[in-house]
Amino acid sequence: EWAKVLLIITCVGQFFCGMSCVTAGSRMLFAFSRDKAVPGHKIWTKLDKNRNPSNAAIALGVAGAILTLPALWAPEGSVVPVAFFAVTSVAVIGLFAGFAIPIWLRFKAGDSFKVGEWNLGKHYKWMAPIAVLEIALVSIVFCLPTTPAGVWGSKDFVWAAAQYAPIALLVVVGGAYIWWLAGAKNTFKGPNRTIDQ
Known part of the structure; x- marks a missing residue:
C-alpha cells in the first residue's frame, strides 16, 4: 500500500x-528568439x-517527446528506463553547463569583473576552477552507459540500450556551431534592449 503512495x-x-x-x-x-539568436525566432516570440x-512551450514539449x-x-526484457535516463542526463548536463559558463567567464575576467554586493570575494579564484571541474566530471558521468547492453563495442551492445545523451548533446552543440558558421555570426547583434538603462 505504501509503495503505491510513494x-x-x-x-x-x-x-x-x-x-x-x-x-x-x-x-x-522566447528570450533567445527575442534577440534573434534562434532559427525561427519570429515563431517563438x-x-x-x-x-x-x-x-x-509547444516547441519544448515536442522536443521533449522526440x-x-x-x-x-x-530492449526485450529490459528493466532499465534507458530513455528516461537519457532525458534526465541531457537535462542535468544542460543545466550544469548553464552554471559553468558564467562561473568560467567570471574566473577568466579576474579582478576586472565588477562584482555586486553579494559575492565570493577573493575565494572565486579557487572555487571557480573546482566548480567547473566538478561540472565537467558530472557531465562525463551522465554520458556513461546505464546498462551493460549499452556499452559501445561490447558483444552484448544493442542500440536500444545505448545512452544517447552524448549523441543528443553533440547534435545540439554541433547544430548550434553550424548555425553560427552558416551566418548567425554575421547577423546576431547581441541582446535586444527592451528597457532603457
Whole structure:
C-alpha cells in the first residue's frame, strides 16, 4: 500500500519537474528568439492572448517527446528506463553547463569583473576552477552507459540500450556551431534592449 503512495508522490513530482522545465525552457527560447539568436525566432516570440510564449512551450514539449521516442524501442526484457535516463542526463548536463559558463567567464575576467554586493570575494579564484571541474566530471558521468547492453563495442551492445545523451548533446552543440558558421555570426547583434538603462 505504501509503495503505491510513494509511486504517486514520485509521479506527481516528475510531472511538476517536467512542467517547470517546459516553463523555464519556453521562457529561454522566447528570450533567445527575442534577440534573434534562434532559427525561427519570429515563431517563438509570438505571445498568446495571455501573453505567454505558447509556441515556444509547444516547441519544448515536442522536443521533449522526440527525445524520449527511443523509449518505444526498449530492449526485450529490459528493466532499465534507458530513455528516461537519457532525458534526465541531457537535462542535468544542460543545466550544469548553464552554471559553468558564467562561473568560467567570471574566473577568466579576474579582478576586472565588477562584482555586486553579494559575492565570493577573493575565494572565486579557487572555487571557480573546482566548480567547473566538478561540472565537467558530472557531465562525463551522465554520458556513461546505464546498462551493460549499452556499452559501445561490447558483444552484448544493442542500440536500444545505448545512452544517447552524448549523441543528443553533440547534435545540439554541433547544430548550434553550424548555425553560427552558416551566418548567425554575421547577423546576431547581441541582446535586444527592451528597457532603457
